[in-house]
Amino acid sequence: MSVPRPRPGSPPAAPEGRLPPGQAPTRKWPVLHYGEVPRFDAATWDFQVYGEVEEELRFGWEEWRALPTEERAGDIHCVTGWSRLDNRWRGVPVRELLRRARPRPGARFVLLRAAGGWTANLPLEDFDRDDNLFATHHDGEPLPPEHGGPVRAVIPHLYFWKSAKWLRAVELLAADRPGFWERGGYHMRGDPWKSERFGDPLPDDGSG
Ligand SMILES: Nc1nc2c(c(=O)[nH]1)N[C@H]1C(S)=C(S)[C@@H](COP(=O)(O)O)O[C@H]1N2
Ligand SMILES: [Mo]
Numbered sequence: 001m002s003v004p005r006p007r008p009g010s011p012p013a014a015p016e017g018r019l020p021p022g023q024a025p026t027r028k029w030p031v032l033h034y035g036e037v038p039r040f041d042a043a044t045w046d047f048q049v050y051g052e053v054e055e056e057l058r059f060g061w062e063e064w065r066a067l068p069t070e071e072r073a074g075d076i077h078c079v080t081g082w083s084r085l086d087n088r089w090r091g092v093p094v095r096e097l098l099r100r101a102r103p104r105p106g107a108r109f110v111l112l113r114a115a116g117g118w119t120a121n122l123p124l125e126d127f128d129r130d131d132n133l134f135a136t137h138h139d140g141e142p143l144p145p146e147h148g149g150p151v152r153a154v155i156p157h158l159y160f161w162k163s164a165k166w167l168r169a170v171e172l173l174a175a176d177r178p179g180f181w182e183r184g185g186y187h188m189r190g191d192p193w194k195s196e197r198f199g200d201p202l203p204d205d206g207s208g
Pocket of ligand 2: 032078079080160161
C-alpha cells in the first residue's frame with residue numbers, strides 16, 4: 001500500500017481550517033504593490049502617529065530602532081487568492097504605540113500612510129490587536145525593500161492589502177476614509193474569513 005505523495009512543485013497542503021474561502025496556499029512570497037519601491041534614507045525617514053490622539057508621536061530611524069520589539073507568527077491571505085502560512089514576523093507591537101499615543105474617545109478608524117502617498121484604512125478595533133505589528137523582520141531576516149522594508153504594517157487577520165508596506169504614519173480618525181484600493185472598490189474592512197473582497201459602491205463625494 002502506498003500513501004499518495006505530493007508531486008514536486010505542487011502546492012503545500014494547508015492544515016484543516018487554516019485557509020479562508022477561495023484561497024490557495026503558496027510557498028513563494030509574491031511581491032505586489034502599486035508604483036515604485038521607495039528609496040530608504042535613514043537620515044530623513046520618520047514615523048508619525050497623529051490625528052485623534054492625546055499625544056502625537058514622531059520617531060526618527062535611530063529612535064525607532066530603540067523601541068521594544070516582539071515576535072508573532074501569522075498567515076498571509078492576499079485578496080488575489082494566495083495564502084502564505086506560518087510567517088514569523090518581528091517588529092514593534094501596534095499596541096505599544098497606541099498605548100503611548102492614547103487614542104481620543106472619538107477615535108474609531110485608522111488610515112495607514114505609506115511613503116509615496118499610498119494609504120489603507122481599517123477600523124481601530126481591527127488595528128488595536130495584540131497580533132498586529134509594525135514589522136521590520138520576516139522569518140529572521142530584515143524585511144527586503146520590495147516587501148516593505150524598513151517598516152511595514154502586519155495585520156494578519158485581514159487581507160494583506162491592509163498591511164501597508166513602507167509605512168511612515170498612522171492617522172487616527174473619527175470617521176472612516178477610504179484608502180488607495182478602497183477608493184477603487186475594495187472592502188473597507190477586508191476580513192478574509194467573510195470574503196470581504198469588494199465593498200459597496202462608495203458614495204460620490206464630488207472630489208473625484
Ligand atoms: N505601500 C504599499 N503597501 C502595500 C501595497 C502597495 O501598493 N503599497 N500593496 C498591498 C497589497 S495589495 C498586498 S497584496 C501586499 C503585498 O505584500 P508583499 O509584496 O510583501 O507580498 O502589500 C500591501 N501593501
Ligand atoms: Mo493585494
